[in-house]
Amino acid sequence: GQSLEQPSEVTAVEGAIVQINCTYQTSGFYGLSWYQQHDGGAPTFLSYNALDGLEETGRFSSFLSRSDSYGYLLLQELQMKDSASYFCAVRAYSGAGSYQLTFGKGTKLSVIP
């Protein structure tokens, strides 16, 4: 099976930079995704890393190290609207042609003025 670890809560100041880490244990690893979910809302896709390195999309960047089974989401120039839960999710081969997506428990980010 798969297991993911990420911090349960993070607090950061508006305008600052915050990094949310994710470590995972899995077999058949394919890639690591990040999703954002505001309270009461549905998750929305942020990024996906299949290869080692940094992927940048505007204020958000995501990093993956396959050898370390580790990734992070970096949020720059934090805005109040970034207050949400952030989930890392591992795509892994689960047999019989199926690639499951297993989510971590989420990190609740609170951005304060």
Added chain:
Amino acid sequence: GAGVSQSPSNKVTEKGKDVELRCDPISGHTALYWYRQSLGQGLEFLIYFQGNSAPDKSGLPSDRFSAERTGGSVSTLTIQRTQQEDSAVYLCASTMAGKETQYFGPGTRLLVL
């Protein structure tokens, strides 16, 4: 349609009753996933449909849970003899073939009294 839709948005039922939850994926998306999210928790994988392949049912928590996808489009998740621990938000997501981004519906909030 423009996005994934789910119905009903809210469902209150009595313990022991059966419920059906519906998901309409984005037109043309070949993969469809069902997840369950309890309050303040991560997303728990339930079942995954990919094209005409046999579904991956490995996440279904018990034989009271079943799902079908008709004509490669609409999916119905059925929970028989509901229990209070089934209370959660049930989320559906669809994905275009070969793509990683999952597009989530707004979810069905199920409350079993």
